[in-house]
Structure formats: C-alpha cells, structure tokens
Amino acid sequence: MSAPVIPGPHTSEELPPLPHWEQTPSDLKAAIREVKGALRARIAGSGRTVEEVFAVAEERVRVAVSEIVAAKRRGEAVWPTISYADIAAGTVSAEQLDLVRRRGCLVVRGHFERGQALGWDREIVDYVEGNAFFDNYRGPGDDFFGSVGSKPEIYPIYWSPAQMQARQSDRMANVQAFLNGQWKHESEGVQWFDPSRDSLYPDRIRRRPEGADSGGLGTHLDPGTLDLWMTESYQRAFRHLFDGTIEQYDPWDAAHRTAGPQYPGSTMCSAFRTFQGWTALSDMAHDQGVLHTVPIPEAMAYLMLRPLLPDVPDDDMCGVTVNQVFPASEKWHPLLMEALTAIPDVRAGDSVWWHADMIHSVAPVRDQQGWGNVMYIPAAPWCPRNERYAADVRAAFETGSSPSDFPEEHYERTWPDRFQPAQLNETGRRGLGL
Ligand SMILES: [Fe+2]
Numbered sequence: 001m002s003a004p005v006i007p008g009p010h011t012s013e014e015l016p017p018l019p020h021w022e023q024t025p026s027d028l029k030a031a032i033r034e035v036k037g038a039l040r041a042r043i044a045g046s047g048r049t050v051e052e053v054f055a056v057a058e059e060r061v062r063v064a065v066s067e068i069v070a071a072k073r074r075g076e077a078v079w080p081t082i083s084y085a086d087i088a089a090g091t092v093s094a095e096q097l098d099l100v101r102r103r104g105c106l107v108v109r110g111h112f113e114r115g116q117a118l119g120w121d122r123e124i125v126d127y128v129e130g131n132a133f134f135d136n137y138r139g140p141g142d143d144f145f146g147s148v149g150s151k152p153e154i155y156p157i158y159w160s161p162a163q164m165q166a167r168q169s170d171r172m173a174n175v176q177a178f179l180n181g182q183w184k185h186e187s188e189g190v191q192w193f194d195p196s197r198d199s200l201y202p203d204r205i206r207r208r209p210e211g212a213d214s215g216g217l218g219t220h221l222d223p224g225t226l227d228l229w230m231t232e233s234y235q236r237a238f239r240h241l242f243d244g245t246i247e248q249y250d251p252w253d254a255a256h257r258t259a260g261p262q263y264p265g266s267t268m269c270s271a272f273r274t275f276q277g278w279t280a281l282s283d284m285a286h287d288q289g290v291l292h293t294v295p296i297p298e299a300m301a302y303l304m305l306r307p308l309l310p311d312v313p314d315d316d317m318c319g320v321t322v323n324q325v326f327p328a329s330e331k332w333h334p335l336l337m338e339a340l341t342a343i344p345d346v347r348a349g350d351s352v353w354w355h356a357d358m359i360h361s362v363a364p365v366r367d368q369q370g371w372g373n374v375m376y377i378p379a380a381p382w383c384p385r386n387e388r389y390a391a392d393v394r395a396a397f398e399t400g401s402s403p404s405d406f407p408e409e410h411y412e413r414t415w416p417d418r419f420q421p422a423q424l425n426e427t428g429r430r431g432l433g434l
Contacts, residue, residue, distance in 0.1 A: 046244025141407025168428035200431030233260025289365025
C-alpha cells in the first residue's frame with residue numbers, strides 16, 4: 001500500500017512568492033496570466049500539482065453534493081431551519097449547528113413576529129408613497145435587477161424607520177451574533193472581528209408584486225472578483241489553497257478577511273459579511289422566484305482553484321472580471337450546479353441567511369403568486385474594514401443619502417420622515433460607530 005502523501009518540506013515562506021495588486025491592475029489579462037503562473041509555481045513548489053490539489057477540493061464538494069442530492073431524493077429539507085426562540089435561549093442543538101456549518105445557510109423561523117414584519121411592509125409603502133417616490137423614480141441606478149413597469153422591484157431606499165428599527169433591534173443583534181459565532185474570529189493572536197457588534201450595513205428593499213414576471217438573477221457569488229486572487233490579504237486568506245495545505249482550508253476562518261481592500265466597481269461590497277441575509281416582509285412559497293444557494297461553503301476552494309486547470313485559457317479566470325459579479329456556471333462548475341437548492345416556504349418575519357462566499361441565484365418567475373417582499377440585512381461584524389465603511393455610512397445616514405456602495409440616487413435626502421439620529425438606540429449608535 002502506498003503511504004499517505006505528505007506535503008513537501010517547505011514552509012509557506014520558502015515557496016515562490018505571489019505578485020499582488022492592491023489596486024485594480026491596468027492590464028487585466030496580463031495580470032491574470034501573471035498571477036496564474038505564480039499560483040501554479042507556488043503549488044508546484046509545495047510538492048503537489050494543481051490537478052492534485054484541485055482533486056482534493058473537488059472530492060470534498062462531491063461528497064457534499066451527493067449528500068444534498070440524496071437528501072432531496074428522500075424528501076428531506078436541505079436548508080436548515082432554526083427557531084428564533086432557540087437562538088435567543090441558546091438552545092440550538094448540536095445537530096442543528098452541525099447542519100448549519102455543513103450547509104452554510106439557514107432560515108430563522110419567527111425571527112420577528114409576523115405582525116411586526118407585515119406592519120413594517122405597510123409602513124414602507126406609506127413611507128415611499130408619502131414621499132412621492134413612484135412619481136420621481138428615475139429608473140434603475142444599476143442593471144443588477146429588473147423593474148416591473150414603472151415601479152421598481154428593488155427600492156433604493158435605505159433609511160426608512162422600518163429598516164432602521166429592524167437593523168438596531170435586539171432580535172437582529174441576537175441572530176447576527178449567533179451567525180458571526182459560527183466563524184473563527186480569533187487566530188494568530190488577532191481578533192479579526194467582534195462577533196457581538198454589527199456594523200448595520202445599509203442595503204435596499206425588494207417589493208415584487210403579485211402577478212409579476214421576473215427574470216431572476218443567475219448563479220453568482222459576492223465576496224469579490226479578481227481581488228480574491230490578486231490582493232495580498234486575500235492571498236493570505238486563501239493561503240491553504242496555494243501552499244500545499246488544502247486539507248487545512250476552512251471556509252469559516254476569518255483570518256485576513258477583515259482588513260484588506262476590494263477592487264472598486266459597481267458590484268463591490270465594502271463590508272466584510274459573515275452571512276448575507278434578508279428578512280421576509282411577506283409570505284413566499286418556495287416556487288415563486290425565490291433565492292437558491294449551492295449550500296456548500298467549501299465550494300469556494302473549488303471556485304478559486306478551477307481557473308488554474310489547463311483547460312482554462314491563461315488569461316481567463318473562468319469568466320471572473322472586475323465590475324461584474326463572480327459568475328458560477330454550468331460551463332466551468334457543473335458539479336456545483338447539481339446542488340442548487342431553493343429556500344423552503346417562508347413567512348413574513350422569517351429571515352434567510354447564507355455564508356457570504358456561497359453561490360446563490362434568484363429563480364425566474366411568471367405571474368408570481370403572492371408578494372415577494374424583503375429587507376436586505378446581512379451580518380457584517382465590527383472589524384477594521386467595516387469600521388472604515390461605517391464612516392461613509394454615518395455620512396449617508398445623516399444626510400439621507402444612498403450609501404457609497406450603491407448608485408448615487410439619494411431619493412431620501414428631502415424626506416422628512418426618514419429615521420432620525422435621535423431615534424438610534426445603543427445598538428444603532430454602536431453599529432454606526434457613534
Ligand atoms: Fe448576490
């Protein structure tokens with residue numbers, strides 16, 4: 001029998017170094033060629049081949065995909081569901097926690113009382129109608145999402161009392177702390193983030209009416225684009241993929257994730273998020289154009305290594321480029337696509353969460369039954385990166401402007417009933433860095 005393969009004698013300091021670009025390279029194709037060559041050389045220097053390292057990532061994913069496919073065949077839920085009451089009481093079972101870590105996503109049932117969520121939905125309508133939003137709406141500020149007739153599907157609204165009440169609520173803080181706690185936030189003598197303090201990342205609202213037709217959103221991921229391979233901090237964060245120690249890659253390790261830059265672009269998120277999420281403001285059935293994920297956090301290793309295989313052109317990162325979301329595709333990632341799974345039916349007041357590196361999509365729908373209304377509220381814990389962005393958020397909050405990660409639409413600047421600084425509670429002040 002052959003002995004297990006032991007990585008070579010090199011420490012990562014002895015491996016060929018990687019070139020890095022802290023700002024978007026001016027010649028993207030040249031930089032891709034250069035970094036791919038260097039990544040391959042580094043892996044080779046560790047005594048392993050790219051094919052061998054990729055095979056490890058692929059096998060981990062393959063096991064997860066077959067578990068998910070088998071669970072679906074047995075009619076079992078793939079998305080874990082956890083009741084808010086269990087999170088608040090600290091009584092989430094070990095089995096549930098294990099499933100959350102394996103699937104990287106969950107639904108929190110009863111995160112808010114259903115009546116509270118429906119009330120917020122009505123208040124948002126009053127807020128936008130009272131301020132003549134639809135009369136003044138100038139069309140989508142970006143081409144991320146479509147619009148329905150003259151009314152948008154995504155409302156570029158950030159500062160309604162409803163959104164701010166949800167963001168600074170104890171219930172949101174409890175769930176965010178629970179989610180952040182699934183990540184390893186301290187290592188190498190550094191506290192990478194504070195799991196008990198959220199930075200209140202302001203995002204938009206979606207209200208998709210009954211009867212809507214919507215094209216949905218293709219499979220993609222949001223943590224970054226070429227910067228994931230090209231900046232020094234991401235190269236450190238993904239170090240195990242490129243230094244011969246892929247077995248140690250941990251998608252829940254926040255080391256080197258919370259300080260570095262991201263290349264600017266229309267799709268960027270300045271904040272570090274442990275989980276992306278939204279809170280349902282209407283009941284939604286699982287077949288009405290809802291969110292899907294590939295519920296495998298380890299798939300990130302596959303996505304990061306796949307472009308290094310020889311069938312991908314030297315100046316191509318499997319289609320990843322700046323100013324566009326990171327695409328996941330049937331062409332390059334067919335194994336991953338097999339695991340794409342819809343959320344279960346949700347009710348107003350439930351919230352939906354997925355690991356910030358995970359592939360997700362929104363299914364198309366025709367003649368939607370019921371409303372599809374959500375408030376986007378992620379978990380973005382306090383860390384150097386989010387502290388920096390909080391300065392921009394404070395300025396936007398004070399003037400009712402669109403936050404700097406979003407198109408400069410600024411509808412709410414003159415709206416008198418937007419959420420006011422005096423209404424901030426302790427969580428709200430801490431989240432904005434006040
Ligand atoms: Fe996304």
